[in-house]
Amino acid sequence: MASQSLRLSKSRFLAGLQCHKQLWWRVHEPDAPELVPDAALRNVLNQGNEVGRRAREYVPGGELVDLPFYQFDNKVAQTRDILRREPSPPALYEATFLADDTYAAVDILERGPRGYEVVEVKATNRLKPEHLPDVALQVHVLRRAGLQVERAAVMHLNPECRYPDLSTLFVREDVSAPVEGVLLGLPDELAAQQRMLEGPLPQVPIGDHCTRPHDCPFLERCWPKLPDHHVSSLYRIERKQALQYEADGYATIYELPSDLELSVIHQRQVRAVTAGRMVVEPALAQALAQFGSPLAFLDFETVSLAIPRWDGCRPWQNVPVQFSCHVEAHGRGLLHDECLADGASDPRPALAEALVAACAGARKVVAYYASFERDCIRQLAEAVPRLAKELQRIEKKLVDLLPLVRNHVYHPDFGGSFSIKRTLPALVPGLSYADLRIGEGETATLELMRLMFDEELQPAERAELREALLRYCERDTWAMVKMLAKLRTLVAEQLELF
Ligand code: SF4
Structure with missing residues (x-):
């Protein structure tokens, strides 16, 4: 026994x-x-x-x-x-x-x-x-x-x-x-x-089982630290392909042979990493034309509940409960609008009202990974039918900043990722999420749930949490404002060169 x-x-x-x-x-x-x-x-x-x-x-x-x-x-x-x-x-x-x-x-x-x-x-x-x-x-x-x-x-x-x-x-x-x-x-x-x-620690080689069916908590103990620009950092590379490159003797992007067949994005990544500087495609100028002023910059945050609480919601649905919106206002610079749920009641009617008001004067609505914002707007239209038409108009104005970056720009500091958390500090030095109490989306989701459903939250803590969530979401839209400005500067610099 x-x-x-x-x-x-x-x-x-x-x-x-x-x-x-x-x-x-x-x-x-x-x-x-x-x-x-x-x-x-x-x-x-x-x-x-x-x-x-x-x-x-x-x-x-x-x-x-x-x-x-x-x-x-x-x-x-x-x-x-x-x-x-x-x-x-x-x-x-x-x-x-x-x-x-x-x-x-x-x-x-x-x-x-x-x-x-x-x-x-x-x-x-x-x-x-x-x-x-x-x-x-x-x-x-x-x-x-x-x-x-x-x-x-x-x-x-x-x-x-x-x-x-x-x-x-x-x-x-x-x-x-x-x-x-x-x-x-x-x-x-x-x-x-x-x-x-009953015996000593068994020897088990690392492999696919380390992340299936769940991430093992001891990954850092067993997996070696990879060098910068390891081949596995090629954008969305399959693990099998990265292992093959390693087996062929190419551990890092620097070592990849020049005649290797690569996707367009990988080619740009290799060019940027080996040159040690940002690569900007000439086609960026034309792609920027779709971002016509006046612009609104929009970002949503959501919560996901196993047991739904609001009309029409299903288990684990990502439901929008917060947004931030920077809007170009003619002659008045940039204005900022925001809306954050308060308490456990259905936040979507207030959110929909505020969104329609915030985007009223915008010609285009900029998002980073716009399919997420599109889904949130559709949910609001479903939940608040009296505003459905206005919300559909906002949805039609969506333009996506992420593919603009992904298809035209690569900075070595992206590290194979086009998430805004990686692209922002590389494109706009000095601006990141590091100074915020809440610095990434998963934490924001968990803190939103605490703000909305934790009845034991004390007023001072609630106020502090609310403020932290507002500043996090605001940073997402401010990041887009600054990134778009940077991309326009890059295009202007290119034109000066020719
Ligand atoms: S990382 Fe976890 S699953 Fe992989 S070998 Fe180590 S202990 Fe096993």
Whole structure:
């Protein structure tokens, strides 16, 4: 029997399935800094817990094994007591079992006429291959603990569900047959993991498994630091292609042979990196013609909720809740407009009103990666039909700054990325996001959710957070203003040269 600290659990088993070395570190270094959940992971876990609680309402009448998750043995004992009781309830939530030195907690265990059904709740919009070993481990442990398990299901969110009708929030997919297939190899894998954990750190080479199905938290420990302008930094290069270049002896962009067939963007990237300076295509002048004044520069921020809260929204929909807009006003320079949701009520009507007012005088509306802004405007038009026509007019005025940069300019400091966070400081030295409290989109999304839904947020903290979010979004549109000005300067400089 393994010592208690070496016992497996469902999450440990799944980590071991991805990589034995990862599992070894998780078990032997549980306090490793890499294992502290970051804000993004905490958000996923919190929303997952909310989905788990909600799912119980769709399998009613059950009894919750109501102990903290780390009290494994007490949960096992409580589960046993409930199952022995006469009559036992039709379902158990968080029932926990121990067999083969492995714990398994079941989100919903439902009693059927001939045995039990294991129901795993997932806060995803579809069934994924990695859900099967997760369910299989539960079925294995329950059967080894003496329970008659006849069926297994994954209950995931339904992407077709629309608020306020949450009667179809979940889809329950029967996975009994594929799980039985996974079960064939499961006892051997379980035993292999348990043997491995009793030995020293196993040697596992790095590979595709390091990021599949999830990014391993120990990537920085195992993966070597790459030199600047490594071939993997070629814009959107496939991993296989980068590995091939490396195998052919070309580790960095500097070493690539001149007769190599490359895409137009890669050719420009190679030219810029090898010359050590920015490359600007002559066609930029013509491409800039579409940005005719007066311009509005627009950027949205969104939140994404597993369980929708506003009319017409589906699970995990990116819903616009904030925008910033710099507008060229004839004779008055640039004006700035902004709108940010306040509280948990539907922010879209106020956002739509403010957007229509902000863009009223604009001939073109500039965005960076405009398909995102297009989607946000369409959502607003759907949510606020009385403003649909005005919003559609704004949508038709959208022009995209990102392809303008991507197809005409490359600076060695882009590092193979055309995200505004990379292109801005390279094109407009001295302007970046480094001085802001919120400096990137994922943090902004999480902080927006805190601002809108955290009822315990104190007024001073709320005001500070609001201000930080406003300044972040404002920087996105100010960045576009300055970038466009820079691109126009580059064109003017080119014309002077000829
Ligand atoms: S980085 Fe790769 S090899 Fe290293 S522990 Fe993680 S999965 Fe295993």
